[in-house]
Amino acid sequence: MKRIVLHVGMHKTGSTAIQTSLAGYRDGVFEYAPLPPVVKTERQHENNHSFLINTAFDQYNKRVGMLQRVGVVANDFDRVRLQCREALEACLRASEAEVLILSAEAITGFDPDSTRELGALLRQYASDIQVYAYVRDPFDYVKAITQEVIKLGHAGDHLHPLSYRDNFEHLEEVFGAECVSYRLYRREKLLNGDVIADFGSWIGLKKEPEHRLEANVTLSTDAVRCIYALNNYPMFSSGNGLLHNAWRELHGVFGQLFPGRFEIPARLVAREIDVWDLAWMEAHLGQSLQLPPYSEKDMDCTGLKDWLGRTTPEMLTTIRGELTGRGADVPEDASLVELLFQLYLECIRSFSDLQLDYRKFSADRYLERYPDVRQAGLYPFGHYVLHGHDEGRDGS
Structure with missing residues (x-):
């Protein structure tokens, strides 16, 4: 070589x-x-x-x-x-x-x-x-x-x-x-x-690659808002490969439900840029980099949490419709983040070929059968997914 x-x-x-x-x-x-x-x-x-x-x-x-x-x-x-x-x-x-x-x-x-x-x-x-x-x-x-x-x-x-x-x-x-x-x-x-x-x-490759793939299509602002909301919600996903793949599948669902591109206010970016660092890179490139565009409409955004926390009634209607289309029982008074979490459970259900089916799971019976889960204060279905199923515990 x-x-x-x-x-x-x-x-x-x-x-x-x-x-x-x-x-x-x-x-x-x-x-x-x-x-x-x-x-x-x-x-x-x-x-x-x-x-x-x-x-x-x-x-x-x-x-x-x-x-x-x-x-x-x-x-x-x-x-x-x-x-x-x-x-x-x-x-x-x-x-x-x-x-x-x-x-x-x-x-x-x-x-x-x-x-x-x-x-x-x-x-x-x-x-x-x-x-x-x-x-x-x-x-x-x-x-x-x-x-x-x-x-x-x-x-x-x-x-x-x-x-x-x-x-x-x-x-x-x-x-x-x-x-x-x-x-x-x-x-x-x-x-x-x-x-x-x-x-x-x-x-300096001698020929074009035989196959070509454009990948990593960006998610929309609303799709990222859904993920961000779940990141702030109590989840169970500690190092489990199946959950890792179910989480990826959920991202794909969000991308389908909310098409478009991701945007954040330029003001949030502009205040983070170090002009000396920018000059260092421009000297190595031999050309100028573009600074972010700026507009007055950015002034009402106080931070990333404020921007990503802005949800719409249409988002709730869309997630509710997706759950209904999957045949899920959707609570009338559920908040957006609760509906998002339920959609995550649907992805676990489908990715596990119905072996981990939250619809058939009884939290009360699981806690009654297994007092160690109750004493530990663990979320019942989360325990079942991470441990109970592999241990042969009954989740019905």
């Missing part, structure tokens, strides 16, 4: 489309690294190397939350981390390509020690490591990444912070500033307006 291409995003710059389209790519010179999914629930994301590389090299336990979300128990953390590292090394040893492509936007969130450890491993197999990063304008990035962290469970009142230097300075220190290339991610700036074709041309 003569060279490694390390594509590091940044986040929300078409990374999923690039990764999915390059899966299995070989042209006699380039090969897209075939890394296996170490955790079963990550099979659908195996073309994104972020999970594996992040789990293998993160030094400060950022991986813990990610592992818990996909159903890995605490006792298995170190074992899974070692498996991830071994899988990467096996791929590096086995590759016969001149250029191996790795794609992991999670690397931009690494601390310096993790980046150095990753760099040391990669240099055992290739002395030439070139890092490629797309960069978004501040407003577009903050809007996109804020939606993403809400999908991952964020329930606070702050926007996801933006720091170009934090994302890329450690990469320049480890791999050399001359080996880190930046390109502005704007549709009109991309080759034919297509990030897949643009990336292929940028790194």
